[in-house]
Amino acid sequence: MNDSLKKIRLATIWLDGCSGCHMSILDMDEKLVEIAEFVDVVYSPYVDAKEFPEGVDLTIVEGALSTDHDLEMIKKIRKNSKLILALGDCAITGNISAMKNLYGKEAVLQRGYFELADLNKEYPSKTVPKLLERVIPLHEAIKVDYFLPGCPTPADAIYEMLKALIEGREINVHELTRFGK
Amino acid sequence: MIREKVRVKSFKIDGICVTGQSNQTILEVAHDNGIEIPTMCYMEGLSCVGSCRMCIVEIKGSHEPIPACTAKIKEGMEVTTSSPYIKTAREMILSMMFSERSHTCSTCVVNGDCELQSKSVELELEHSATPYLNQRFEIDASHKNFVNDPNRCILCTRCIRVCDEIEGAHALDLFGRGLNTRVIHDMDEPWADSTSCTSCGKCVYVCPTGALYEKDISEEDVIKKRKIITELIKNKS
Numbered sequence: 522m523n524d525s526l527k528k529i530r531l532a533t534i535w536l537d538g539c540s541g542c543h544m545s546i547l548d549m550d551e552k553l554v555e556i557a558e559f560v561d562v563v564y565s566p567y568v569d570a571k572e573f574p575e576g577v578d579l580t581i582v583e584g585a586l587s588t589d590h591d592l593e594m595i596k597k598i599r600k601n602s603k604l605i606l607a608l609g610d611c612a613i614t615g616n617i618s619a620m621k622n623l624y625g626k627e628a629v630l631q632r633g634y635f636e637l638a639d640l641n642k643e644y645p646s647k648t649v650p651k652l653l654e655r656v657i658p659l660h661e662a663i664k665v666d667y668f669l670p671g672c673p674t675p676a677d678a679i680y681e682m683l684k685a686l687i688e689g690r691e692i693n694v695h696e697l698t699r700f701g702k
Numbered sequence: 703m704i705r706e707k708v709r710v711k712s713f714k715i716d717g718i719c720v721t722g723q724s725n726q727t728i729l730e731v732a733h734d735n736g737i738e739i740p741t742m743c744y745m746e747g748l749s750c751v752g753s754c755r756m757c758i759v760e761i762k763g764s765h766e767p768i769p770a771c772t773a774k775i776k777e778g779m780e781v782t783t784s785s786p787y788i789k790t791a792r793e794m795i796l797s798m799m800f801s802e803r804s805h806t807c808s809t810c811v812v813n814g815d816c817e818l819q820s821k822s823v824e825l826e827l828e829h830s831a832t833p834y835l836n837q838r839f840e841i842d843a844s845h846k847n848f849v850n851d852p853n854r855c856i857l858c859t860r861c862i863r864v865c866d867e868i869e870g871a872h873a874l875d876l877f878g879r880g881l882n883t884r885v886i887h888d889m890d891e892p893w894a895d896s897t898s899c900t901s902c903g904k905c906v907y908v909c910p911t912g913a914l915y916e917k918d919i920s921e922e923d924v925i926k927k928r929k930i931i932t933e934l935i936k937n938k939s
Contacts (some may be wrong), residue, residue, distance in 0.1 A: 701816075
């Protein structure tokens with residue numbers, strides 16, 4: 522197999538979002554078969570890889586950055602990926618994930634682990650990642666190559682974007698989607 | 703004071719020779735000649751304040767861009783409505799509007815009928831060039847029919863102008879400075895307690911975003927009647 526026929530190494534990840542954008546990817550339905558001919562999914566909630574691999578061509582990131590783990594992951598993704606696509610409003614604006622910024626990290630933890638808790642009233646100190654002071658969109662932490670807004674991004678917009686990337690041509694994302702769509 | 707006579711002035715917009723009356727603005731003459739300039743705070747029939755700066759244009763010989771909605775035309779001026787410099791400036795202005803307050807489209811009742819959202823499509827802005835400030839303001843839902851949510855306000859002042867100039871009540875005004883500026887009722891009282899508000903709803907209809915909205919209405923039912931107000935103003939004059 523020569524290089525031009527080599528499949529694109531694709532990764533997808535779901536950070537602080539609702540997984541709606543990943544549902545939207547699945548909503549491409551039969552078009553997924555067409556896309557699958559060109560891509561090899563090397564890391565994703567859809568597959569079983571545990572570690573984010575090296576040499577990824579394109580990573581699709583859903584969700585904002587809310588924890589120290591998200592921040593660590595996005596830096597690793599940037600290092601290991603040629604291109605990054607921010608998928609959906611959470612990844613691009615913070616969206617619903619960032620609404621807790623209006624009240625602050627302390628207020629959110631207080632509400633979740635004290636006011637609404639019946640037992641063991643304490644902040645989590647093990648295994649659960651620590652919340653950042655404020656939720657930020659991807660581009661406030663790393664360089665993002667493509668942005669595809671929407672809440673969730675419509676399946677057709679994802680399809681058109683992936684097709685364009687596979688074929689190496691530019692598209693106008695504003696004809697396909699917008700914030701809140 | 704001797705009133706200046708209205709004269710015809712000739713000048714150029716984007717290299718096209720146009721003429722207008724000396725009391726017209728660049729935006730009006732551009733509009734008469736089918737030249738599109740993006741606007742936000744502008745509303746046909748209301749006074750022009752140039753608060754949003756979306757309609758900025760370059761004028762040959764001037765070192766800074768100026769808003770077309772407030773700039774009166776001058777003989778021989780050369781106006782450029784679109785250039786890489788203007789495009790970048792407009793994107794920055796729009797970014798600042800998005801990042802200053804909490805514009806979460808997916809939780810907004812006017813999602814799909816919002817001029818700020820449409821502007822991001824028109825100007826092809828898919829992410830904010832400025833970091834989000836995450837400011838929080840108290841919502842005033844005291845009025846029986848309407849809500850004032852300063853978190854979604856872009857301070858265009860259309861509501862203030864329509865209340866003052868068309869309804870004649872001047873129940874609304876701006877309070878505070880800079881990032882903390884808010885639209886208030888009377889002397890910053892709850893909307894329900896405002897004695898000058900006539901509950902006509904014109905402010906709600908002209909609001910470009912979801913800052914002012916009608917209660918008990920679902921996202922599907924929200925259609926801001928911005929055109930109705932413009933028609934009303936036209937018929938009045």
